[in-house]
Amino acid sequence: xxxxxxxxxxxxxxxxxxxxxxxxxxxxxxxxxxxxxxxxxxxxxxxxxxxxxxxxxxxxxxxxxxxxxxxxxxxxxxxxxxxxxxxxxxxxxxxxxxxxxxxxxxxxxxxxxxxxxxxxxxxxxxxxxxxxxxxxxxxxxxxxxxxxxxxxxxxxxxxxxxxxxxxxxxxxxxxxxxxxxxxxxxxxxxxxxxxxxxxxxxxxxxxxxxxxxxxxxxxxxxxxxxxxxxxxxxxxxxxxxxxxxxxxxxxxxxxxxxxxxxxxxxxxxxxxxxxxxxxxxxxxxxxxxxxxxxxxxxxxxxxxxxxxxxxxxxxxxxxxxxxxxxxxxxxxxxxxxxxxxxxxxxxxxxxxxxxxxxxxxxxxxxxxxxxxxxxxxxxxxxxxxxxxxxxxxxxxxxxxxxxxxxxxxxxxxxxxxxxxxxxxxxxxxxxxxxxxxxxxxxxxxxxxxxxxxxxxxxxxxxxxxxxxxxxxxxxxxxxxxxxxxxxxxxxxxxxxxxxxxxxxxxxxx
Ligand code: 6LW
Numbered sequence: 001x002x003x004x005x006x007x008x009x010x011x012x013x014x015x016x017x018x019x020x021x022x023x024x025x026x027x028x029x030x031x032x033x034x035x036x037x038x039x040x041x042x043x044x045x046x047x048x049x050x051x052x053x054x055x056x057x058x059x060x061x062x063x064x065x066x067x068x069x070x071x072x073x074x075x076x077x078x079x080x081x082x083x084x085x086x087x088x089x090x091x092x093x094x095x096x097x098x099x100x101x102x103x104x105x106x107x108x109x110x111x112x113x114x115x116x117x118x119x120x121x122x123x124x125x126x127x128x129x130x131x132x133x134x135x136x137x138x139x140x141x142x143x144x145x146x147x148x149x150x151x152x153x154x155x156x157x158x159x160x161x162x163x164x165x166x167x168x169x170x171x172x173x174x175x176x177x178x179x180x181x182x183x184x185x186x187x188x189x190x191x192x193x194x195x196x197x198x199x200x201x202x203x204x205x206x207x208x209x210x211x212x213x214x215x216x217x218x219x220x221x222x223x224x225x226x227x228x229x230x231x232x233x234x235x236x237x238x239x240x241x242x243x244x245x246x247x248x249x250x251x252x253x254x255x256x257x258x259x260x261x262x263x264x265x266x267x268x269x270x271x272x273x274x275x276x277x278x279x280x281x282x283x284x285x286x287x288x289x290x291x292x293x294x295x296x297x298x299x300x301x302x303x304x305x306x307x308x309x310x311x312x313x314x315x316x317x318x319x320x321x322x323x324x325x326x327x328x329x330x331x332x333x334x335x336x337x338x339x340x341x342x343x344x345x346x347x348x349x350x351x352x353x354x355x356x357x358x359x360x361x362x363x364x365x366x367x368x369x370x371x372x373x374x375x376x377x378x379x380x381x382x383x384x385x386x387x388x389x390x391x392x393x394x395x396x397x398x399x400x401x402x403x404x405x406x407x408x409x410x411x412x413x414x415x416x417x418x419x420x421x422x423x424x425x426x427x428x429x430x431x432x433x434x435x436x437x438x439x440x441x442x443x444x445x446x447x448x449x450x451x452x453x454x455x456x457x458x459x460x461x462x463x464x465x466x467x468x469x470x471x472x473x474x475x476x477x478x479x480x481x482x483x484x485x486x487x488x489x490x491x492x493x494x495x496x497x498x499x500x501x502x503x504x505x506x507x508x509x
Contacts, residue, residue, distance in 0.1 A: 001043040002269065002291045004228065005250065009359035010264025010482030011037065012192075013075035013121075013173065014247040015235045016044075018086075021294075023237065024078055024105045025247060026053060026087060027267065031072040031349075032318040032483050033318070035060060036089060038078075038105060041299070044237070044245055044269055044292050045087060048299035051281060051315050053087050053100060053109050057322075060091070060112075068093065068349075069320075069383035070479030075121045075173060075233065086150060088115070088122040088134065097122050099137065099153055106183065115153040117146055124150065125176035125206070133206050135162070135185065139170035143187055145176075145206065162312030163201045165189035166217060171199075173233040176206060183280060185210060188232040188236050192265065192480070195222045198248065200280060219248075219270075219282040228285050229253055230265060236272065236280075241293040244272035251474075254361065254446035260473035262446050264360055264482015300399045305500040316356050318484060320349065320381075327352045337496040339376060339489035344470035347402055355381070355486020358426070360503040361447060364456070365485050366423040367499045368461060374492025378422045380412040380449060380485050382477035388467050390422045390451040393491065396420070399465040411464040413453060419497060423452040427461075428506065432466045445470030 012030040025039045025047060032053035032224030042046045054060050076089040085102045089110070091141070097113035097119070115134065122136040131147060138159065146158035165187055167487040169402065171187035182202045190197040197220030199209040200394040201385035221231045229248035234248035250268045253259035271289065273281040299408070302316050308330055358380070367378050369392055388401050397420065398412040426449050434443035447469035454461055470476055472483055487496050 001290050004268045004270075004285060005044050005252075005266035005289050006247075006269045007039065007267035008263060009266060009357035010484070011267045011357070012249045012480060013233050014143065014249060014267040015075070015077045015175075016237045016247045017080050018079050018237050018239070019080045020157050021240055022374070024080075024085070025267070026076045026078045028075050028480065029073050029318070030479075031068065031093075031321050032481075032484070033060065033321065033323050034315070034318065035073045036076050036087065037315070040105065040305070042292065044239065044296035046246075046297055046299045049315050050106050053089075053107070057317075058111060059100070060094070061111065068450060069477075070386075070481055073390035077123045077235075079124045079125050079173065080418065081124075086124055088124050090120045090122060099150055102151075112155040113151075115148060116155050117144075117148075117159060119174045121174060125178070126166060127178070127349065128205065133176055134163060134294045135168075135174035135176050137174065141171070142303050143171050143174045143185070147320065148153055162208060163187075164210065165199045166212060168197065168199075168217070173383070175235050177236060180278070182445075184236075186234060186236060187503070188234065189217065190220065190222065192230060192232060192249070194229055194330075196220070196230045197222060197247075198232055198234045198282065202278070203233040213279050218280060219285070221284060224284070225288060226284055227252060228268065230261075231268070231285050239292045239294065243292060244280070246270050246282065248270050248285070252361070254468060255379065256444055256476065259362070260446050260470055260475040262469060262473045262483050263361065264474065265480070287321065302501075304502050305498055307335065307498045309335045313354070317354050318356070318465065320384075321351075323354070328354060333495055335489070335497070337499075338493055339487060339496065340493045341489040341491050342373065344490055346381070346387055346389065346490065347407065348381060351488060351490060353379065353381070353486050353488040356501060358483040358485050361428050362426060362506050364423060364425045364502045364504055364505040365500065366421055367487055368419055368421050368497040369487070370419045370495040370497070372493060374489055374494045376487065376489035376491075376494030378424055378485070379488050380424055380426075380472060380483055381473065382472050382481065382483060383479065386426075386472055386477040388449055388451070388472065389488070390424065390453070390464065391490075392420050392422065397464065399451045399467075401467055403471040411451075411465065413464060415453065421454055423456050425450045425452065425456060426469065432468055434468060446473060461479075495499070
């Protein structure tokens with residue numbers, strides 16, 4: 001059995017391909033660098049990040065010029081053809097649609113080759129004779145197709161409009177497949193919120209005419225009490241045993257109505273059956289399900305603790321907008337991550353931040369920091385306008401909160417010079433009331449974030465502050481990302497000895 005999501009935390013718009021017994025999957029990453037996290041699996045359930053497709057400054061006009069929160073890199077597609085891996089993607093803040101290619105999935109990936117097509121969510125599909133089709137969500141809405149030369153990005157024919165769903169809003173995320181005697185066009189429609197759904201059509205030719213599946217939308221959790229919501233943006237893959245599976249995005253909202261999600265849109269896996277007429281049949285996405293046939297290939301978890309004694313940063317570390325050379329070092333003080341401030345505030349792009357996605361609703365993050373004469377700490381962020389942090393500077397530890405136009409120092413306490421332990425614990429029980437004086441109960445948000453100085457387990461220790469987590473949710477902050485918990489420097493140079501992310505078992509309900 002496997003539990004959904006198969007890749008938790010902010011890993012939206014998954015696209016998957018299989019080469020022999022190996023699966024590869026990429027997700028959107030928006031304004032974060034490196035871009036397009038790339039995962040490998042041998043069983044569709046256990047995924048290990050093996051890198052990022054865009055991990056060289058030269059591959060991205062950095063800092064993503066004029067990028068904004070939830071801008072940058074939208075939905076990618078990964079395919080394998082003619083012995084090469086291909087990823088097609090959209091940088092909505094710099095150049096639009098582009099292709100990168102690689103001999104090996106671990107890379108190196110090529111520099112981007114621009115495709116002269118507007119719109120988002122590009123896909124790649126090849127006919128037997130090598131004709132390459134790029135379906136995408138057109139700028140005027142609707143699904144478009146064009147014939148392209150993938151080596152040069154040149155548009156050879158089109159674009160022209162094609163089948164665009166059942167009439168729900170925002171038809172997008174097209175993927176074209178040749179399965180048996182049919183061409184299938186899979187799309188998302190209804191918008192990536194609670195109305196998200198998966199629809200499909202088929203034709204004898206990539207040019208149509210298309211016949212919509214009688215059961216469209218084939219998958220939607222809209223209007224249900226299912227704990228997984230916003231299901232959509234799917235990609236199909238066939239396992240070596242002939243069974244079919246679908247990866248797609250979903251969210252796990254919590255809290256009182258309207259419930260909100262904090263982990264971003266995550267990657268889920270669901271089985272696909274086919275009916276006697278050659279149409280896929282999709283049940284609601286299961287929370288737990290029998291795993292695809294074949295061997296079980298667990299992969300090592302991302303280590304809970306990073307002591308920063310490796311020569312390079314692990315691929316799961318991300319930075320908003322850019323990670324300028326000189327803003328970080330693993331070598332100046334071996335065994336330490338040194339962060340050097342590149343901007344004075346977390347409230348606008350252009351600051352030094354290195355974080356990892358929050359992947360569990362209940363978790364604890366601790367960093368050992370020596371601020372020296374600088375200023376830095378531990379931050380839980382959605383974007384520049386929605387973040388909570390605990391920081392050390394000038395002999396003091398402080399908790400600060402930024403919620404939209406409001407910025408407040410919530411707590412402060414003297415602190416000795418030298419290494420300090422800063423912790424954030426995130427819990428989904430015993431939540432702080434929506435506001436002081438209101439009893440807990442009907443107005444609770446999704447979780448509570450408590451910020452600590454020293455060891456939270458010390459008997460006499462109390463959090464410096466406890467803050468309502470609803471303001472660090474996607475529904476409040478808006479956009480396409482989810483929480484990232486990281487280390488930062490906003491003055492001088494700050495040394496981090498280690499960073500530890502520990503999932504806390506969800507309290508039994
Ligand atoms: C993506 C579009 C969508 O390009 O949201 O969920 C956009 N679907 O397909 C960003 O994720």
